[in-house]
Amino acid sequence: MSDETVSRSCALIGPFGAGKTALFEALLELGGAPPRRARGARGVGLQLGGATYLGESWSLLDCPGSIEFFHETEAALAVADFAVLVADPDPARALACAPYFRALAEAEMPYLVFINRIDGFTGRMRDTLAALQALSRRPLVLREVPIRAGEQITGYVDVASERAWRYREGAASELIAMPSEIVPREQEARTGLLEALADHDDALLEKLLEDVVPTPEEVFEQLRRDQRAGAIAEVLFGAAERRQGVRRLWKALRHDAPSALDSVRRRGVAAEGEALAQVFKTLHAGHAGKLSLVRVWRGEVRDGMTLAGGRVGGVQRFVGDEMQKVAAAGPGALVALGRLEGAMTGSVLSPDDGAAPLPWPSPPAPVHGLAITTEDRKDDVKLSSALQKIAEEDPALTIAQSPETGETVLQGQGEIHLNAVLERLAKAYHLRLATHRPRVAFKETIRRPARRHARFKRQTGGHGQFADVTLEIAPRGRGEGFSFIDKIVGGAVPRQFIPAVAEAAEATLAKGVFGYPVVDIAVTLVDGGFHTVDSSDMAFKTATRMAIQEALAEADPVLLEPIDHVTIILPNEFTSSAQRLLSTRRGRILGYAEKPGWPGWDEVEALVPAAELHGLIIDLRSQTQGLGTYRRHFDHLAEAPGALAEKVAVAASR
Template identity: 50%
Template sequence: MPSTRSAGPRCAALVGPYLSGKTTLMESLLFAAGAVSRKGSVKDGNTVGDSAPEARARKMSVEVGLATAEYLGERWTFLDCPGSVELGAEAQTSLMVADVAVVVCEPVPDKAPMLAPLFKFLDDNGIPHILFINKVDSLGTQEIRVRDLMQALQAVSSRPLVLREVPTRDGDTITGYVDLVSERAYHYNPHAPSNLVEVPATVREREQTARQELLEALSDFDDSLLEQLLEDVAPDKEEIYRQLAKDLASDLIVPVFIGSAENDNGVRRLLKALRHEAPEAEAAAARLEIPLNGNIVVQVFKTYHAPHAGKLSFARVWKGTVSDGQTLGGDRVSGIYRMQGHDQHKLSSASTGEVVALGRMEHVATGEVLDDQGGKVKAPLWPDPPAPVYALAVSAEQRSDEVKLTGAIAKLAEEDPAFSVTNNADTGEIVLWGQGDIHLQLAMDRLRSKYNLPVRSRMPAVAYRETIRKPTAQHARFKRQTGGHGQFADVQVEIKPLPRGSGFAYDEKVVGGVVPRQFIPAVETGVKEYLVQGPLGFPVVDVAVTLISGQFHAVDSSEQAFKTAGRMAMSEGMPKCEPVLLEPILQVTIAAPTEFTPKVQRLITGRRGQILGFDGRPGWEGWDEVKALMPEAEVHDLIVELRSLTLGLGFFTTSFDHLAELTGRLADRAIEIRQSSVAAQ
């Protein structure tokens, strides 16, 4: 190993697909570093990382989990990131502030494509990363060769994967590894440090081949090392370690380690590699182009509303030492905490490189960079929230909680920017948007448990419209006699269909003053009031109405009377115009790896979609984009089926395109649902 060095506090993010074992790995890292005396397990629901009740109920990470440990005198903060594709935004923001990422994967070649979006995000943002192949104790039983696994993984990484260890075996069992730099062999001891052994003769040839491949990969980025290889000179091991650290920091290579977090095998080796080769906080700040103005600079990467402690802003200290009570970005720090899962350990200060929670920074948002000069800016390089792909209409069970619901959803969106909310004026629904059913069910659970707010949810109503197919002329008279002045208005209107997308048009061709000028706008008002809900029960579009004649009474006519007459004319005339339902058609762009394109096309046609074409996805090698027109009613759960067909990799964006006529059974069903909804109000 290289000579020891003194480094400031550093941060490593653990990322990878669902079920790869990230939370178990963090538990093992904490155990190896002595931060916990006894390992928890995901099954038992007592790990440090998955401390949220929603995580323990689902036995999966649902938010980033923070934990700090000291290893050989150096402080590390580990960020256990969710693996579900629906919670990817949470992982991305955590990755941005990490010095290094540890990508955790299973030793299954068929699952390698699941890493492609993660590798691309890391490389696009220049984030140094190490690959940890977990669960290697299952390699032998699956008869999978490391070389085949490496080929599958390399196919989804734009950076060269550099194997750092080769496994040693006893039959089908992985018993240890040989380090390819030090050329030392180690034997695994479950839940204890590995011990040094002789390099087995059976693995020596394989070790030499793999070591040569490692050196050749490094020589691509160092002329001196290349010359030594060409001259058949054995490079100094210290030089190899230095080159590994340099290339990792520059995101030129991806070192690959193996192990089993469940049995604590290979975890201490991973810790030592992180200690000696991971860059420090200054490199991450430079990568993010953080403006280091002032004496103290911090960046918030996660907001969390604790049930009793209030708002907590998880932040990385990029420069200086922040103290409790200090003012940053115009907000006073009310408490500094080191997080161990959901447990808070109060600190008086935090220095460069540390990851802490700052209390009650009420006016600070996720992603903002704060300094002690009052500066508060959005980070220059910060990922945008993903486009929403799934929605639920939500309402409070108690009508008196509606205002409380709005505030609680706002806090959810502050904690997780992948949530968004819209108030649909057409349907009257509060619509919560997210990344999938799991994502939104988490929101429902948090509303109930954290905010004591029972809520109902349902599929959002489709914003259907209706129009007419033929014109008509309609006469309507409103006459009412009560004590004193009565009410009188008489109108004759023409109702005509307009081309699709025209909206609504109103005109008048009254001659001879049969309808006084001051009453003409009132007729238009009555017409518009009716068009909010046409004969089929939906808003009416693409209709022209012309007032052509009428009568008035010098005493009994009024604006209110002519407004009522206009509404009556529409109510009586519209059913004669062959009303027809219109459904919104969206333009949908679906992205997925090329091998899934045929499945995507069948998915589109099976949902009444019309394929417009497909092409390679810009910037994504081996991916296609399929463009199609699809009814909005077919898009609601599209993401669920799409992910099931594409190993969870497919996603899409939508935009409104046009309205199209809908007839037959589907139209009858939509009208029936609408009429039932109106009757229930």
């Protein structure tokens, strides 16, 4: 495999509103995509497009900007050769790029920064660069200096070549003489560039110390080497919707981005051997069936070949946003493979079914849930099938069947994420669904002991039914669970019926006075009576239910609510806001500290009732520029406040 024989790929990442999709469309348009692609189909999921620039084949991945689809960005970074972080020019919005800089560092992905929408920018580029640099673990090197006419940016100077260009509407930029007023700023930026490069090149450092001007070839070569290695990140700018700076970006991708072979080495994949591919996205495309979008790491993937125990039912590459069938795809290609039923997102595919796994990002824990029901019960079976397919497409979506409430709950990354799932269920599977807030898995217990006697007697033709029990119930320590104690003496209840009493006692506690399971309770069988002919397991179960239900009402029942341990992760400038937010939700703040390895970010820990967590992520993101998130786990049960218990009791009585 050589660099000249493989395709390359680039992921466009960045926060919502930075203009990634406009840049994606502009790159495709200048890369030979059909003109209609410029209008684009804007979606919330990962979009794939194919382009050819100056004879080189490229796959472009347009990653969604909403933080609720961040897992799609992580998937793209796992398979792409290079990334372009698209940023807004306003320094005040730089913080929104923090998760993307962190993901790039964790993926060890080479990247450059493209500052978009500069056609309306009146601030200083150095301020934007400083704000972004504060978030990046790598040196950000300004490759261009803006040329202005008044407040408007009309062109740029390439500080590596020291040549100036003027933007032209709908055409390539025009080479011009460098304006004299820009020379001091250009020299300042060039010095910064050379110093950054000299950090990785002793020969260049020696020249700078001796005031020897390096040749353009030396600068370009070191820049290319450092950029491909991820030692630095170039910073370019433009206005994608006006096609300004897009050709310049294409040239940077062509010259400075790593090759597919570089990526193979970076991932530790052997360059030689049988075909090797990895699924980075799964789609169920109606009549076309299941499609697995894959990165070909090595070799050639062909129609009809066997991969991971399945036969490839078609290979399709992307031209613009459209798929075209091809016989085969080689190293570096991002293509769709048909009907590999056993392949899952993240799967490694090879003719040898035992291929070693490659690293893959773990799906994020859910932070928002909605209970769903079909409006027509006849659609229940269809819903089950549709949910299975959608969960296969979206690893960040969890389908939970709550054992406590019996509800089917969609759990995901936020309101936008779950709304997108509901929209897909409606459009692709024609399912009309009702949604509601998931019920909280309350529990009940008792505060004091109670004793009840119950006799069940029924006489019908033939054998009748008879059972007599006296039961005591008593509270146990929190977390000690259910206990059954047999204190029968003298055969008041025959031994063969006692297991039925124990079974019925535990089953009856599944629904207490408030309508929820009763926990941490001891039931003691202290006395009883029987009939030699009419007594039976069923009769003793019925008598037991009667006694338990009456005893619960007298034992000072109390509602228990689950309390979760919540850890909020957010930029430290919002820490006080998060604490106030938790307090309004009956949270008890445990403390906060800087998150290890995340400079400028805090973790706030609190104990919060589960009943107060619905919608927390919505409020949290609204107060943290969309950056805050949290994780949770069950901590303990606690007595619910009186007002909540009364509300639940009223609902249970209806």
